[in-house]
Amino acid sequence: MSERLPGFSTLAVHAGAQPDPTTGARATPIYQTTSFVFNDADHAASLFGLQAFGNIYTRIGNPTNAVLEERVAALEGGTAALAVASGHAAQVVVLQQLLQPGDEFIAARKLYGGSINQFSHAFKSFGWNVVWADPDDVASFERAVTPRTKAIFIESIANPAGSITDIEAISTVARKAGVPLIVDNTLASPYLIRPIDHGADIVVHSLTKFLGGHGNSIGGIIVDAGTFDWSTGGKYPMLSEPRPEYHGIRLQETFGNFAFAIACRVLGLRDLGPALSPFNAFMILTGIETLPLRMQKHCDNAKAVAEFLASHPAVSSVNYAGLASDKYNQLARKYAPKGAGAVFTFSLKGGYDSGVNLVSKLQLFSHLANVGDTRSLVIHPASTTHSQLDDAAKIKSGAGPDVVRLSIGIEDKEDLIADLEQALNA
Template identity: 55%
Template sequence: MTDTPTYGFDTLQIHAGARPDPATGARNTPIYQSTAYVFRDADHAAALFNLQEVGYIYSRLTNPTVAVLQERIATLEGGAGAVCCSSGHAAQIMALFPIMSPGKNVVVSNRLYGGTITQFSQTIKRFGWEAKFVDMDDLDAVKAAIDDNTRAVFGEAIANPGGYIMDVRAIADIADAAGLPLIIDNTTATPYLCRPIEHGATLVVHSTTKYLTGNGSVTGGCVVDSGKFDWTASDKFPSLSEPEQAYHGLKFAETFGPLAYTFHGIAIGLRDLGMTMNPQAAHYTLMGIETLSLRMDRHVENATKIAKWLEADDRIEYVTYAGLESSPYFERIKDVCPRGASSLFTFAVKGGYDACIKLVDALEIFSHVANLGDARSLIIHSASTTHRQLTAEQQEAAGAGPGVVRVSIGLEDADDLIADLDQALSKAVS
């Protein structure tokens, strides 16, 4: 399907990147469970290793099943190319790897998933990188945080756990003025609800584990490149603009143009970091994406109904769902996520920490798990789990205070979910 702009989202989520298997005619994308691939001859092998020809060498780098998934996600996001990897956390490191170096920093939203905050505040220090956390709603603070050593700006389109909506265009304008790429985590929104590249993002990352797969069966990650950033406009990104010694002086930006970042992610990132997605995981995610629009519409419908019910309940202090008219992000979502605010949000329970623990333990339909974006409705008390390594101040900034629970509303009957919350709240709050 080469003329992709003529097709709608529902068609592309089923067909983009996929073709009948040339050997068997199989209509579903096969799981190519192979480590290596036979070369036609010695010249073919040399051309592949020199990046003079595109093909399959070794499944740490490229795999036919994974390649279909990469093309499909890139198409849905409106990107030039994509690289899939083993998890969402792997995707974040993969996204930064071509553009960072020791002594450099990335300006990061302080409203992020707790594991991401830990990865950025602690783990990346081992690479000699630094993360500078700011409130992305404070545009002046974002501008002030950028300095000569900044190499990227990073945030979430819909923040986990609070469901806050980023003004992607405003942050993109700041990044553009500084000559920096904007990286947007689009996991919670998916390309059905938000297409960050259309709002100025340079790169988009996903935990494909979540809504894209949609059934809690496999982990995976993806980095999508818009293909629109000029990596040669300054000397800030030598990995892409300067000669690469491992490939005899090849310059990725000069050789591959809009696909420079994608090829670097495969030829350098996957080659050396080895954060490879396995073909079976790619297969499950491809099947999940085929129903993405249908699922996201139901997620939004259920989440809106349940958030309204919670907001009206006197046992609840507040609800953060951006789809509520009371939300400070209600107007913004019409531009950033016109099809809805996804199904991830938090609510504060009267009674604080202890009431939250009782609530989680009393629920029957909701599953208490550290995941989101499942067909099943999920709940977690972030302060005691996903965000417990953070300071109290960091927890509050991330919207994961001790009296708050996070929910990921699934595809069940909304009235059944409300009844489950009602009975659990009765036990949790007296």
């Protein structure tokens, strides 16, 4: 009899975890320690020289974090993963392995406002230059490619509008350009979309959102698909050239299809230092165990709320790919057949002031800057998460002055609709 591959829900509970060998504890323990004892001098030397795997210092790796990394890698279909302190930290660590000063990366214009700000401003300090492309126009990615291009970055489901990105089409552009495709899969989670199945080479998440799911812990993760040849054309010396800090090891040669995850750990996390707390790793692991149950409820509720809003006279438009009338509905059917996610936007006829007023009148929805919580959340992006952008850029990113963003939780949908109705009527 052939060995059965575990299903998604089984992996969400069990991947990476075993009963603790010392105590028999079934839940993954929190290894709340800074460092780990070596067996002897030779063992220590082999760990520091990348000749053996093991624990050295929690800034570089920790057994609790290792379970989280293996679990998310299994759920995404990757070869290895690295957990870090936040989603933003994941983006810094990824691009540090790929870009030298003066290099470029192409990014979809429809992104989380914090990522737009990070790419446009903070990364300039490193000499990394972003070139923007339109995710609705795949040819714009092709036009943006130059000899300095080292990566393409997109979101599977774009924040805040909830639009679906054509991953396969943009992957084709990346392959032609000889650069890796990085996909932020935060809003979809691997329950809805597995970008590696559609051509992604690297997947990143804010673990803070749907994977953790309870609004109690910040974290990020990098998943290596193991699909990219880092030696091609000498574009990626961090992986293909001898590393002087590790006695001349070439990471691609030594570690093969998980070399990128190793590079992120031993060249990025080690030196930049955005380590994830083992306690946060434990909390996020606990959240992942219920990911399939939560995500389906999130999506079912979101569709019901979107249908209600689409029929309300105060609402001028609803951007939710799960609606049959939405421009992204066909892409949603292709990439996310179980549901189009739980984050979407709608526009009010009264413009900016109506958006601000609506947020203040909602009672069950929490007004805060997060998504992916069990609780339903609301924000007016133009006055908050996207406020640093001018009006033209806000509109291009899907966060115009009249736009309100919802993150639909797992409450009873009737209560969510009632809260929106009283606020809209007021």
